[in-house]
Amino acid sequence: MEDRAGQREQERPSLRLEKLQHWARHRQSGHLLVLAVSQLWLAVALVPFAVSVACLNSDCHMATALPLGPGALGLLTGTVTLELRRAPRLWKVRAMMIFNTFNLIFGFVVVVVEVMKTVLGPVPTAPSQLDRLLVLEISTEAFTLGGVLLSAYSLFLLSQRKPGCCRSQSLLYQELQEGLSELEEVPDLEDRPTRTSTANGTNE
Numbered sequence: 001m002e003d004r005a006g007q008r009e010q011e012r013p014s015l016r017l018e019k020l021q022h023w024a025r026h027r028q029s030g031h032l033l034v035l036a037v038s039q040l041w042l043a044v045a046l047v048p049f050a051v052s053v054a055c056l057n058s059d060c061h062m063a064t065a066l067p068l069g070p071g072a073l074g075l076l077t078g079t080v081t082l083e084l085r086r087a088p089r090l091w092k093v094r095a096m097m098i099f100n101t102f103n104l105i106f107g108f109v110v111v112v113v114e115v116m117k118t119v120l121g122p123v124p125t126a127p128s129q130l131d132r133l134l135v136l137e138i139s140t141e142a143f144t145l146g147g148v149l150l151s152a153y154s155l156f157l158l159s160q161r162k163p164g165c166c167r168s169q170s171l172l173y174q175e176l177q178e179g180l181s182e183l184e185e186v187p188d189l190e191d192r193p194t195r196t197s198t199a200n201g202t203n204e
Contacts, residue, residue, distance in 0.1 A: 016090065023161055024088040031157060036081035039150050043074030046143040053136045056129065066114065067144045070107040074147045077103055077154065097158055100151040107148035114141050 024032060046067055054065035077099040084092040118137045 017088070020088045020090060020093065020161075024085055028157060029085060032081055032085040035150060035154055035157070036078045036085065039074045039078035039081065039147065039154075042143050042147050042150065043071045043078060046071040046074070046140065046147070049136055049140040049143060053133070053140055056133050056136065066110045067140050070103055070110055070144050070147050073099060073103040073106065074150075077151065081154070093158065093161075097155065100154045100158075104148055104151040104155065107144055107151065111141055111144050111148065114144065 050065045050067040050071065053067075077096065080092055080096045080099060084096055114137065118134070118141070
């Protein structure tokens with residue numbers, strides 16, 4: 001019994017790893033590749049816009065360039081996603097979930113702050129500088145929001161790796177229905193011998 005329990009404990013991690021490899025290399029390989037490339041591209045494209053906005057608003061003080069934080073997290077999440085697709089491991093799934101969760105929360109906060117700064121911030125005196133600043137700020141907010149949406153899609157993709165609660169509940173409900181139908185059929189089968197025995201008794 002102890003040997004069987006030890007074999008089962010050894011088989012569980014290997015079975016989970018095989019399922020993860022099949023999921024990452026076959027079922028969702030294309031989705032993971034598109035997701036990783038999109039996250040890396042958005043993170044790289046966000047940097048010059050965030051630096052330009054910081055230079056126009058506060059003389060290149062990088063402390064005001066809040067979108068650089070989601071950009072760095074986007075680089076990390078994209079790299080981890082590529083590594084998960086290349087060599088699936090369970091710790092990479094956990095790292096991907098953590099990075100995407102932080103990117104989702106922090107990116108959403110940065111988008112809200114940047115929109116408020118765009119609406120309520122000081123207006124430059126030169127109209128050409130105003131147009132340029134407005135375009136850069138809107139582009140920065142759009143790239144940051146795109147990273148937030150990609151993180152949300154990444155978490156949704158990871159949640160589909162295991163069957164959902166609703167699906168398991170529906171399967172359990174179907175199994176209960178089948179069990180009840182079988183129980184209803186059993187009394188009919190049990191009544192038949194009693195009926196035949198009573199009929200034989202009356203004939204005798």
